[in-house]
Amino acid sequence: MQKSVQIIARNKKAKFSYEIIEKIEAGIVLKGSEVKAIRDNKVAIENAYAIFKKNEIWMINLHIDTKKFDVSFEISELTRPKKILLNKKEINKISIKIKNNGYTIVPIDLHYNPKGFIKVLLGISKGRKKQDLREYKKKQDWKRDKQKLGSQ
DSSP states (O other): OOOOOEEEEEOHHHHHHEEEEEEEEEEEOOOHHHHHHHHTTOEEOTTOEEEEETTEEEEESOEEOOTTTOOSSSOOOTTOOEEEEOOHHHHHHHHHHHHHHOOEEEEEEEEEOTTSOEEEEEEEEEEOOHHHHHHHHHHHHHHHHHHHHHHO
16 A cells, blocks of 8 residues: 655745756755644745755755744744755755756755655756746636636
8 A cells, every 4th residue: 555645835936936947855854843843734835945055955944833842941943954865966966057057946845755754845946037927827827717618
């Protein structure tokens, strides 16, 4: 019996604001309280992005609300940088695309893999210009209208 991928949080802005060139599934380093908060759906991925620093990829602005689950006396940072787990070859390939082509790394969604581990789906993407955004919106509206006409 195969388990399916269960999505925890989806970045709806990513597909609208960016043209996604390539998708990569990666692990993410989390604390125990952060895992508990994610399982309770206390996570916001909309403003998150990833950067390349010292041959590592770090997720910035991933907001995980751990107030309920953090038992330490120190208040942990809700948006602390989280390390992305990838092989060296994958990191090198991504870094070349970022430096040479001007792409950015945007998280598309946060999900459980079939084994139950929390994974992040990263998109190597290029920002859309204002005209491209309008064109994309027109295409989406046309698809929606076409579906409505087809179902009637």
